[in-house]
Amino acid sequence: MKDLMRFSHPKLADFAWPHCEIRGARPGPRLCISAGVHVNEVSAIEAAVRLQKLFRPQALAGSVSIIPLLNQPARFHYSEYVCPLDGKNINFTFPGRPDGTFSDLLCQAVMNEWTAGADCYVDLHGGDLRENVCRYSIYQRTGDEAFDAHARALARCFDAQVILGLPPASMLHPGRPPTGFARDGRYAVMSEAGSHGLVEESCVEFHVNGVLNIARYLGMIDEPSEPFRNTRNACNDNIWVEAPADGEFFANIEPGDRVARNQLLGGVRDLFGEPVAELRSPADGIVLWRMTHPTLRKGMWALAIATEEPAV
Ligand SMILES: [Zn+2]
Incomplete structure (x- = not known):
């Protein structure tokens, strides 16, 4: 209907x-x-x-x-x-x-x-x-x-x-x-x-x-499913990371990448192409998303890291 x-x-x-x-x-x-x-x-x-x-x-x-x-x-x-x-x-x-x-x-x-x-x-x-x-x-x-x-x-x-x-x-x-x-x-x-x-x-x-x-x-349909291909990593939180300065954000990482605490994730350049700030990972984890338009104000969200649950 x-x-x-x-x-x-x-x-x-x-x-x-x-x-x-x-x-x-x-x-x-x-x-x-x-x-x-x-x-x-x-x-x-x-x-x-x-x-x-x-x-x-x-x-x-x-x-x-x-x-x-x-x-x-x-x-x-x-x-x-x-x-x-x-x-x-x-x-x-x-x-x-x-x-x-x-x-x-x-x-x-x-x-x-x-x-x-x-x-x-x-x-x-x-x-x-x-x-x-x-x-x-x-x-x-x-x-x-x-x-x-x-x-x-x-x-x-x-x-x-x-x-x-x-x-x-x-x-x-x-x-x-x-x-x-x-x-x-x-x-x-x-x-x-x-x-x-x-x-x-x-x-x-x-x-x-x-x-x-x-x-x-939920038992609503019983047609066979597609096989799973991804790892379905269990994560218990997500940390949103701000742009550290006004400027043109560039990233060294992409969504889905595994990163280590303090790893250089990217940075900010001015419109003369000169570096003005670095962006480092606040934790070990997996990059959930990132902004792709380079122009960001200081304090805008640049990317997010998901932190993994400790292995049992
Ligand atoms: Zn949405």
């Missing part, structure tokens, strides 16, 4: 969200999938569009609900990261607030209206206009062993280079969907793959196959 979804709050009433609902022939879990919180992350949006035709009701137990572009106000504006109505990054606003602005209210509507009762919510991301990200997935660690094991298993459905389990302290503040949902004892995961606002076939497949694996893991 295809329709335009509307949410109940009057401040959301000017927008409608293209929505696809697939009801399986048999009862089973409910899986909700979105993309387009960041509207330039088009490999993720394309994956959410493609998934609508890949779930066949006769072969499905339960139901699948897909909203391929959540940040409707940003559509046709190509806004990086934020909702243009309030300048907030929806991705870091979960669980939202009932007395807040559009982004807060949208997060509330996603959590409490659209995905209410869902067994898992998956939000697809990766590769805004000026960035390149490695293939990774994100879940929230809470300290509750059973919750964390299931959340991690959902995240491991993606054939990722890094499986990032956010530290429990993340739940003290508004955050990504996995964080907001975990605060309510609910499951949400995110996937990240893509670069530069391009539709890249291998990234689309990464998102699509990961979601299908989640449906398999």
Whole structure:
């Protein structure tokens, strides 16, 4: 079933969200999938569009609900990261607030209206206009062993280079969907793959196959899966590294590279080509993403490092 979804709050009433609902022939879990919180992350949006035709009701137990572009106000504006109505990054606003602005209210509507009762919510991301990200997935660690094991298993459905389990302290503040949902004892995961606002076939497949694996893991479909090719390194945090000076950032590393603490990751040059600052790794880890447009102000995010869980 295809329709335009509307949410109940009057401040959301000017927008409608293209929505696809697939009801399986048999009862089973409910899986909700979105993309387009960041509207330039088009490999993720394309994956959410493609998934609508890949779930066949006769072969499905339960139901699948897909909203391929959540940040409707940003559509046709190509806004990086934020909702243009309030300048907030929806991705870091979960669980939202009932007395807040559009982004807060949208997060509330996603959590409490659209995905209410869902067994898992998956939000697809990766590769805004000026960035390149490695293939990774994100879940929230809470300290509750059973919750964390299931959340991690959902995240491991993606054939990722890094499986990032956010530290429990993340739940003290508004955050990504996995964080907001975990605060309510609910499951949400995110996937990240893509670069530069391009539709890249291998990234689309990464998102699509990961979601299908989640449906398999939940017992909703039983078609065979693609083999995993990536190492799915278990990471327990991510450190965002600032540009150390105004200037032209250059990197010696790329997303997915393993780096050592204090390793030279790149630096900043001025417009005469002279070096003005170095950028060294704050920890041993794996490069999650980096900005690809060289021009950065001091204090802007330049890259992020995921730190690995100690081997057991
Ligand atoms: Zn994103």
